[in-house]
Amino acid sequence: MTTQAPGHTRLRVTRAGIDTYQQPVVYMHRDCEVCRSEGFAAMTRVRLDVGARTLVATLNVVVDDRLGLDEVALSEAAWTLLDPMPDALARVRHAEPASSAGALRAKVFGARLDDAQYLALVQDVMESRLSDLELAAFVTASAGDRLDNAETTSLTRAMIAVGQRLDWGDGPVLDKHCVGGLPGNRTTPIVVAIVAALGYRIPKTSSRAITSPAGTADTMEVMAPVALDLAAMRRVVEREGGCIVWGGNVRLSPADDILIRVQRPLDFDSDGQLVASVLSKKIAAGSTHVLIDMPVGPTAKVRGEAAAHSLGTRLAHTAGALGLQLGIHRSDGSQPVGRGIGPALEAHDVLKVLRNAADAPADLRERALALSAALLDMAPGSNAGTGLERARGVLDSGAALAKFLAICEAQGGFREPPRAAFTADVPAPASGRIAAIDNRRLAKLAKLAGAPTSPTAGLETGLRIGDTVERGQPMMTLHAESPGELAYALEHAATLQPFVLGEVP
Amino acid sequence: MTTQAPGHTRLRVTRAGIDTYQQPVVYMHRDCEVCRSEGFAAMTRVRLDVGARTLVATLNVVVDDRLGLDEVALSEAAWTLLDPMPDALARVRHAEPASSAGALRAKVFGARLDDAQYLALVQDVMESRLSDLELAAFVTASAGDRLDNAETTSLTRAMIAVGQRLDWGDGPVLDKHCVGGLPGNRTTPIVVAIVAALGYRIPKTSSRAITSPAGTADTMEVMAPVALDLAAMRRVVEREGGCIVWGGNVRLSPADDILIRVQRPLDFDSDGQLVASVLSKKIAAGSTHVLIDMPVGPTAKVRGEAAAHSLGTRLAHTAGALGLQLGIHRSDGSQPVGRGIGPALEAHDVLKVLRNAADAPADLRERALALSAALLDMAPGSNAGTGLERARGVLDSGAALAKFLAICEAQGGFREPPRAAFTADVPAPASGRIAAIDNRRLAKLAKLAGAPTSPTAGLETGLRIGDTVERGQPMMTLHAESPGELAYALEHAATLQPFVLGEVP
Known part of the structure; x- marks a missing residue:
């Protein structure tokens, strides 16, 4: 001794x-x-x-x-x-106990916390003073509707306070965000291109996939670099009006990136933490007008009317308290959008729409136009109701495509998305009419084929509710970067059948 | 590829x-x-x-x-x-999600779970199918009073079901348990000796320290082996009527040992999980009559009247539902018991009481007698009110000491507890009258000196509320196994002053 x-x-x-x-x-x-x-x-x-x-x-x-x-x-x-x-x-x-341990304990036992307590909690999250067990306790104690509106605003404010915050000077700064759960719903690159082509500022940061087969950042990355830092992002937006970059390098609301490490495996929805996550990133990015795309459907993230109303009210409350103009665009969340599911396959759909290709997926085009229109109509000084016409104008004229390519160049250079070397069709197990589609199973199959780690992997399907199929007819095509991964996904396609077949009427 | x-x-x-x-x-x-x-x-x-x-x-x-x-x-x-x-x-x-993941999610969102759901959860705990994050979510979702009485009983039943269960045949099987938080309150070896000396069966399993400077198993281990397996424990009880062994090797309610790994660092009290932990171990041990020692005080585990009532009601409900006779003995939890805090120092106090030494701590003796009396009065066939006299009889006569030594021999051999090589007095910083004592700080200082890892480490104090001290007079003596650890504890003694001094009246 x-x-x-x-x-x-x-x-x-x-x-x-x-x-x-x-x-x-x-x-x-x-x-x-x-x-x-x-x-x-x-x-x-x-x-x-x-x-x-x-x-x-x-x-x-x-x-x-x-x-x-x-x-x-x-x-x-x-x-x-x-x-x-x-x-x-x-x-x-x-280690001394984290200074926010008392606030965490109070929240676990059901107390309401104030601005100062959420700030202490989020600072301790940032400095890794809370263990993963304590983060899990925070996520659990916030599950469902356990944060009220005032607490949601306090948490949002705290998450903004611990990160960087962009200032774009005068004028509106537009943005859009999808609450998610709909495979192939890759409207962001199209909306950004349309809105920027019309002269608005739209500095979009996106996430990589957390539990899905592709995030917007993953899809964008097969067409252009996305891992820009804050200075590079600012140069792109100053030159082109818009960008589509990965949020991970710009450290807007970085506490959110830490909380995700326990939110992802636990997968307990918390309306309060969802709102704080989305709005803190938007406000930190300097946005003034934000449109939320909210697909509602039984296998989407928002499953029904009550959930949509509750989440919408909470978003509106916090946005109002923090001076952000917010619009909510509800959409059909019962089936996928476009044909591809997976980073490169979705990029092909995006480019077809921007290029006005004859085989461009009509549903993706219509959704991107509707979202662009709603966002344009929110912008100050615009004549309400003219958004759709203006959006269609720049999309049809090729101005949106030109803007998209210019943004890609500014981010480091455009490239055509590649295609997977191995594909296989999945035949219909019986004849019938498609009564429902399980978005979660579609996403799972695309992931089993290798998405998003293998960027060209995933699946394609053009089938929609109401279509009829014959037994043996291909229902979807799996794409993989190796025969092994293709076999793996194919093996699971039978048990993870995403199409619910009914009688042909 | x-x-x-x-x-x-x-x-x-x-x-x-x-x-x-x-x-x-x-x-x-x-x-x-x-x-x-x-x-x-x-x-x-x-x-x-x-x-x-x-x-x-x-x-x-x-x-x-x-x-x-x-x-x-x-x-x-x-x-x-x-x-x-x-x-x-x-x-x-x-890994596939645990089969109880749905039940866990339901509990997190506030649902009440039934017998089958708790059994599924506890089975998944046992097979490590739940991650530590999920265990943290379960602990958080059970915090405070979030399990109702029926759920507490379901959880207790499930925890019994996944472990071994002892059957002692006919006749009463007595036991006692302290809900804790009081340093030096080492009554168990004395109570077991008294009750077994009177011919009752009392197969006591104890824990090692989790967050305290000594558990009963740690204290007992400086006097006799305690890491017995189930067969060895049974032999001791069949021969001597009682035992004091470590619960970790006998696997009664083993799910509890797993939950502790997240309960300990999170330290969120849950009345439901506490009751399930205590009663599942007692029922699995085959006990029929159990006395709960419940010290109540501002720095004890149970801090006041309302908490004591709530915990007592819940214990009684689950005990009743599972056919266990339960008594609750409330006691003063405002200050420590005995002189020593730390495994060997507490063992010396225990032996002095059993040996009727002139300098035996009177408070430890009186508490052990009161608990023995209450337990004896619960036993079937005993004349109510005679317990205290019978307990004092075998303690004063030396029969309890003889029984204790016989139990130690049966467990593998008695040894005299050692003493630490290094000690230092902590002087009073001022003169005054002791108005309050912080049990948590006393425990912390004993741990800083090395307890329970260093078995002879800890501290000794004879001071109690109401005593007066002169500035510079020793208030406690620190014991350590190395000069470094002694210096470390001494360094913190000033900032962790456990004695609140008031005016001398």
Whole structure:
């Protein structure tokens, strides 16, 4: 035993080479002096001090000789957060409870929290002072309608406060957002092209897929670079009026990106957290007028009238409190949009619409026009009711296509989307009339074929509710980048049948 | 790319040498073919099949060459659960959602669950089919009074069903349990000795410290072995009538031991989960008559009258529904009991009481006698009101001491508790009269000195509310096993002052 007081020993900081997603984890040897003197065990929350930098992380304990006794090894997330110098030494001790632990506890026990409490919570989320278990508790305690309107606004305000915020000077800044759940509903690139072609500013940030076969950022990425930083994004918008970039590099509402790591696996809907997520990103992006596309259908994200009303009211309340003009466009969420599901397949649909191709999917075109029209009609100074005509004008004339290509060039260069090397048709198991389509199963099949990791993977189908099929006729075509993945998806196509067949009337 | 369908590749099963506490984690290389073809990423829930055995675990992704591309490495918990043969090969794929995921979701959204749903949940807890995030959601959704009486009974029943259950044949089986929060309140070894000396059966299982400086099992372990398995425990009770063993090896209500891994760090009280935890262990142990010691005080676990009433009602309801006779003994929870806080220091207090030593702590003796009396008065066939006299009789006569030593011998042999090599007094910062004592700070200081990891560490104090102290007079003595730990605790003693001093009246 040493006579040095524990807690004064420094450990060498090394890289563990382990990806634990966004949760910072550190590894120390079971027999390391600091573990023993501090009474550390696996899952202890520890604090590292390296010079003036601090990191709070969860401890995993190494029990064999792969780690030295004088070493603290960092997971990839911990390494990125601490960003240590070579040969750095760390002091490691018990982490103090997060300052927002009291607010979290109060929320778990049903209290309403105020602005200051949500700000403390979100700051601790940002600094990884809350463990994943505590984040899970926060998500659980916010599930359903457990945040009221005032709390939703407080959370939104806090999420804006901890990130960057763009200022575009005078004039309206338009944006649109889809609450999701509809495969192939890739209207964003078309809407941005139309609205920017008409001279409006529309700086769109999009997400990659979280649980779906493609996010807008994934689809856009097969046509142009999307991982722009804030300065590059600003240059694109200043030049072309619009952009379609991935939100992950611009750090608008970054707390949201951290919460997603527990929201995704738990998958508990929370209207309050959904609204805070969407509106914080829009307000941080400097938007003044936002249109929400809300598909409603039994297998969409919003499943019925009551849910749509409740979510719409909450969105309107928080937008109003924070000075954002908000419109909500409800649409049919009972079946997919366009033909392709998967990043490149959806990009082909988008380009066909922009190019006015003879075989462009009519439903995608009509939805993009309707959304553009609604957004244009919201903009200050426009004559209400003229939006549709103006939108159709620039789409039909090719001005929207030209704007889209110019945006792609400004983002780093346009490229034609590739096509998968391997395809297979899935035949109808029986004859009948399509009575319903399960969007979730379609999405699942596209993912089994490799989307979005394999950008050309996914599926195509032109079938819609009311169509009749003959037994053996192809219902959809699977696309994959390897025969193995194709076989895998094909194997599941029978049990994940997305088409509900009824009698032919 | 291979033409073999993904999911058919087998990986070599190796040991990662990493302790992640009870959460099973597996490590695979980022570039491993299975990760790529299945679209695995860090935190993906995966299922391993090795022959007929299955394990569900959380994936961490290795990004350097410390792991082979053909390898899946298991954390210590995963290794123990899967228990693979040498050279085992595993098929790894996405885990299906746990069958209880729907019940968990319903509970999160505020539904009441029934017997079958709690059984499904607890079975999935046992088979590690729920991730730590899902366990955190379950704990959060059960916080406070969110389980009603019927749900508490359903959960208790489910926790009994998934573990072993003891049957002692005819006759009463007595037990006691303290809901906790009072440092030094180590009555159990004395009560068991008294009750067993009077010829009753009292098979006591105890826990190790979770967040406190000593659990009963930690204290008992400095005097006798406690890590007995079920067969050994049964032999001790059949021979001596009583035992005091660690519950961890006997697997009564083992789901509780798993839930603790998230309950401990989150520390959200749940009356429903507390009652299920306590009563499931008692009923699984075959107890028929159980006395609950419930200290009530501002820094005890139960903080006031309303909380005591609510918890008492819930305990009585579930006990009644499951056919268990239950008594509740409320006691003063405003200050510590005995002189020592820490495993060995508390053992010395226990032995002094059993030995009728002149310097035995009177408060510990009186509490142990009162609890023994209440338990004896509950037993069938006893004359109510005679318990105290009978308890005092066997304690004063030395029969309780003899029984305690005999139980220790049966458990593997009695030993005198050791003493720490290093001690230091903490002087009073001012003169005054003790107005209040913070039990939580006392516990924290004992832990900073090394308890319970260092069994002789902790602190001693004889001061009680109402006592007066002079500035500079020792208020407590810290005990540590190294000068470093002693210095560490001493350093914090000033800021963690547990004694609230008022004016001398």
